[in-house]
Amino acid sequence: MRGVRARNESAWLLPLGDERTNHRLRDDMRRFDDDDEVDIAIVGCGAGGGVLAQRLARKGWKVVAFDAGPFWDPDRDWVSDERGSHHLYWTDPRVIGGDDPVPLGSNNSGRGVGGSTIHYAGYTPRFHPSDFHTATVDGVGQDWPIAYEELRPYYADIEGELPVAGQPWPWGDPHRYPHSPHPVNGEGLLFIRGCQRLGIDVRVGPVAITNGRFGNRPHCLYRGFCLQGCKVNAKASTLITHIPDALAHGAEVRADSMVSRVVVGSDRRATGVVYWRDGVEHFQRARTVAVAGYSIETPRLLLNSACEEFPDGLCNDEDLVGRYVMVQGAAQTAGRFAEEVRMYKAPPPQVSSEAFYETDPSKDYKRGFSIQCVGPLPITWAEHVAAEGHWGAVLREYMKDYIHWAVLGVLCEFLPLDDNRVTLSDETDRWGLPVARFDYSQCDNDRALMAAGQSKMEDVLGAAGAEETTTIKRYAHLVGGCRMGSTAAEGVVDGNQRAFAVDNLFVADGSVLPTQGSANPALTIMALSARLADHLASR
Amino acid sequence: MSNRGGQDEPAFPGFDVLDDASRWDAVTQGVVLSRVGPPPPIRFFTPEEERVARPLVDRLVDNDEPRLPLLEAIDQRLVDNEGPGYRNADMPEYREAWRQSCRFVDEDAVERFGVHFWELHEADQRAVLEAVRTAKDWHGLPASEVWTMWIGWACTALYSHPTAWNEIGFPGPAYPRGYAALGLDSKDSWEARERNARDRVPWAERLEAARRRHAPGGEDP
Numbered sequence: 016m017r018g019v020r021a022r023n024e025s026a027w028l029l030p031l032g033d034e035r036t037n038h039r040l041r042d043d044m045r046r047f048d049d050d051d052e053v054d055i056a057i058v059g060c061g062a063g064g065g066v067l068a069q070r071l072a073r074k075g076w077k078v079v080a081f082d083a084g085p086f087w088d089p090d091r092d093w094v095s096d097e098r099g100s101h102h103l104y105w106t107d108p109r110v111i112g113g114d115d116p117v118p119l120g121s122n123n124s125g126r127g128v129g130g131s132t133i134h135y136a137g138y139t140p141r142f143h144p145s146d147f148h149t150a151t152v153d154g155v156g157q158d159w160p161i162a163y164e165e166l167r168p169y170y171a172d173i174e175g176e177l178p179v180a181g182q183p184w185p186w187g188d189p190h191r192y193p194h195s196p197h198p199v200n201g202e203g204l205l206f207i208r209g210c211q212r213l214g215i216d217v218r219v220g221p222v223a224i225t226n227g228r229f230g231n232r233p234h235c236l237y238r239g240f241c242l243q244g245c246k247v248n249a250k251a252s253t254l255i256t257h258i259p260d261a262l263a264h265g266a267e268v269r270a271d272s273m274v275s276r277v278v279v280g281s282d283r284r285a286t287g288v289v290y291w292r293d294g295v296e297h298f299q300r301a302r303t304v305a306v307a308g309y310s311i312e313t314p315r316l317l318l319n320s321a322c323e324e325f326p327d328g329l330c331n332d333e334d335l336v337g338r339y340v341m342v343q344g345a346a347q348t349a350g351r352f353a354e355e356v357r358m359y360k361a362p363p364p365q366v367s368s369e370a371f372y373e374t375d376p377s378k379d380y381k382r383g384f385s386i387q388c389v390g391p392l393p394i395t396w397a398e399h400v401a402a403e404g405h406w407g408a409v410l411r412e413y414m415k416d417y418i419h420w421a422v423l424g425v426l427c428e429f430l431p432l433d434d435n436r437v438t439l440s441d442e443t444d445r446w447g448l449p450v451a452r453f454d455y456s457q458c459d460n461d462r463a464l465m466a467a468g469q470s471k472m473e474d475v476l477g478a479a480g481a482e483e484t485t486t487i488k489r490y491a492h493l494v495g496g497c498r499m500g501s502t503a504a505e506g507v508v509d510g511n512q513r514a515f516a517v518d519n520l521f522v523a524d525g526s527v528l529p530t531q532g533s534a535n536p537a538l539t540i541m542a543l544s545a546r547l548a549d550h551l552a553s554r
Numbered sequence: 555m556s557n558r559g560g561q562d563e564p565a566f567p568g569f570d571v572l573d574d575a576s577r578w579d580a581v582t583q584g585v586v587l588s589r590v591g592p593p594p595p596i597r598f599f600t601p602e603e604e605r606v607a608r609p610l611v612d613r614l615v616d617n618d619e620p621r622l623p624l625l626e627a628i629d630q631r632l633v634d635n636e637g638p639g640y641r642n643a644d645m646p647e648y649r650e651a652w653r654q655s656c657r658f659v660d661e662d663a664v665e666r667f668g669v670h671f672w673e674l675h676e677a678d679q680r681a682v683l684e685a686v687r688t689a690k691d692w693h694g695l696p697a698s699e700v701w702t703m704w705i706g707w708a709c710t711a712l713y714s715h716p717t718a719w720n721e722i723g724f725p726g727p728a729y730p731r732g733y734a735a736l737g738l739d740s741k742d743s744w745e746a747r748e749r750n751a752r753d754r755v756p757w758a759e760r761l762e763a764a765r766r767r768h769a770p771g772g773e774d775p
């Protein structure tokens with residue numbers, strides 16, 4: 016792993032022993048004045064923002080990375096408990112609408128340094144090469160202004176830094192992972208068993224969880240609370256994989272600081288950001304601004320940054336900001352087994368199949384889906400049972416049978432549609448800022464994919480020996496909203512994530528994705544940020 | 555700690571998650587043990603709302619014996635303004651939705667049975683609620699949203715309580731302990747032992763019995 020350490024020392028900057036946070040590194044953090052013109056102000060310190068901060072700090076840039084939430088200390092701030100983890104989510108008000116409204120809250124973005132990677136599951140698949148030109152190949156979605164090959168080296172780098180554990184990957188662009196696959200729990204074994212009986216290809220991984228010591232990060236304990244924040248430092252989040260190295264290279268992380276506006280002058284250049292801290296409004300000067308606040312907050316911030324030059328919202332000349340937000344159709348199928356499954360053990364992310372990822376010409380829908388383990392803890396499992404319509408004594412009976420169930424989830428590539436969008440609502444938040452409204456409706460292709468994914472999961476669990484299966488419909492993984500395009504009519508940002516309308520403004524998070532594939536997005540978001548840093552340094 | 559006494563034997567006899575509490579990290583201990591301490595007083599709901607909300611929540615998740623302080627947990631969340639992080643455009647803000655829905659449940663009871671919700675037999679209370687679950691529009695609100703809110707909050711209160719974990723064989727925090735035995739039909743020595751391991755009482759039979767208890771007009775426990 017010497018190569019990794021040479022480009023990112025984060026894992027070696029964490030303490031050995033019983034503590035999870037290098038307090039010294041944080042205490043000694045460089046601090047800029049609002050009046051210092053820093054090289055870049057990054058809004059949001061999650062998957063995209065965290066990686067960008069680390070890469071640019073290494074290149075000698077003066078970096079301030081803002082986050083609305085806290086600078087987490089896993090020992091003090093997180094618990095091994097579902098209910099006690101509510102504070103990890105972005106729970107400021109938002110409004111949802113459309114024909115198929117998408118619940119946000121716990122199933123959406125995080126708030127605090129590390130962003131949503133604090134409570135994501137940790138699946139880290141790559142996108143397939145086909146994802147970058149679905150319009151050309153399948154006549155749906157939009158082509159990216161870049162091809163898979165441009166991301167390939169960045170994928171490999173980030174996989175080394177997280178690091179990712181899994182079997183050699185046969186799908187998309189075949190590749191290997193730095194850590195060997197983790198042992199699998201009962202749910203994963205049933206998934207594999209079902210697939211093998213049906214002749215479906217299935218693999219263990221890819222998960223960003225240490226399998227063995229990595230730097231000063233210990234091995235996973237298989238305690239199952241990955242979605243509640245890993246108290247062990249085994250699951251990768253940018254809080255531990257990129258922020259320590261960013262600090263060591265002189266970046267400042269300004270936590271508990273809510274950016275309310277990106278300021279643009281009459282020359283259509285960004286001059287810095289306005290933010291709130293401890294109830295006081297500040298202005299940080301910056302030579303470059305990158306917005307990385309997640310697919311809801313990034314469009315919201317641009318819309319809230321309307322000014323004389325951009326009366327309808329920053330970079331919104333073409334009415335594209337907030338449009339083409341996507342979610343993956345994430346139906347979830349549970350199977351009941353005579354064996355004891357005990358799906359609460361081991362990380363929920365374990366095993367996946369991308370055998371149905373690509374368009375199948377024999378089907379009447381385009382694009383595809385992947386299937387993964389879900390392993391819900393009791394409250395989330397109760398939500399599944401309740402969503403089936405059960406309540407009262409029947410719900411209690413299903414719950415008493417918890418240890419006999421296994422749950423699979425599908426990720427369907429729902430298509431980007433222009434009316435699936437973030438706008439500003441009349442409601443305001445604590446700072447008086449209009450909150451985001453997110454409208455979402457499915458199209459026929461989406462519904463056909465979801466039905467296909469559901470029946471495939473039922474087949475797999477049936478083949479594995481399930482005596483009963485139940486399926487609920489859900490969504491996962493919002494991306495899009497400030498998409499990349501080849502022209503200003505096609506996207507808010509270009510292939511280098513630069514806003515078409517403002518030369519020194521960049522978007523560095525999941526909002527830039529033109530399509531979403533049926534892969535979980537975090538690895539791609541991080542790889543894009545690593546590539547963006549190289550581009551910025553060469554400008 | 556007893557499981558749901560009266561109806562049937564506990565599935566995991568003798569298992570008590572709290573036996574392991576001294577091994578948890580201090581922060582997790584603090585959060586989980588606060589749920590088994592004295593329940594906080596009701597502060598959000600007015601008495602008029604409380605007398606509807608309590609049987610409402612208890613019927614939703616069959617909170618019977620031992621009766622756990624679920625309404626108290628919900629009330630505390632409402633006082634703390636610990637919201638879901640979004641609001642459906644057709645719904646009022648969640649605190650207002652709780653207040654309104656208590657009022658509407660009682661109106662339904664009075665209209666259908668001529669008495670208040672809290673005066674009804676449990677089976678009739680269930681009938682009032684089942685009508686909400688299967689409705690589309692309910693007093694101008696999308697019924698499915700109201701239902702999802704109710705059942706979601708009730709389940710969160712119930713399945714964050716260690717007594718409920720004992721009932722379902724969930725070992726709780728497991729930190730810093732972790733697990734070693736991951737496969738099918740395997741468990742670490744301290745995990746819950748199921749009474750009918752490998753299903754000597756068929757699942758379908760148990761479920762059927764629960765359905766009979768739950769059916770509108772079904773036996774009150």
Ligand SMILES: Cc1cc2nc3c(=O)[nH]c(=O)nc-3n(C[C@H](O)[C@H](O)[C@H](O)COP(=O)(O)OP(=O)(O)OC[C@H]3O[C@@H](n4cnc5c(N)ncnc54)[C@H](O)[C@@H]3O)c2cc1C
Pocket residue numbers: 058059060061062063064081082083084121122123124125126127128129130131132134135136137138139242272273274275307308309310312313316364492493523524525526535536537538540
């Ligand atoms: C339950 C769950 C499981 C998931 N599992 C997976 C998985 O297994 N694999 C995967 O790839 N993805 C997963 N995801 C999704 C993944 O976590 C996100 O897609 C990804 O982290 C998004 O990255 P981002 O950079 O766009 O935003 P985030 O990582 O969300 O970062 C945004 C940050 O910006 C901050 N911010 C926003 N607005 C402002 C502002 N105005 N001022 C200051 N700061 C601001 C926020 O506080 C936040 O910290 C999961 C998500 C959820 C909810």
Ligand code: SF4
Pocket residue numbers: 224234235236237238239240241242244245246247248249250361362363
């Ligand atoms: S299962 Fe492993 S990776 Fe997940 S939270 Fe526990 S120790 Fe961390």
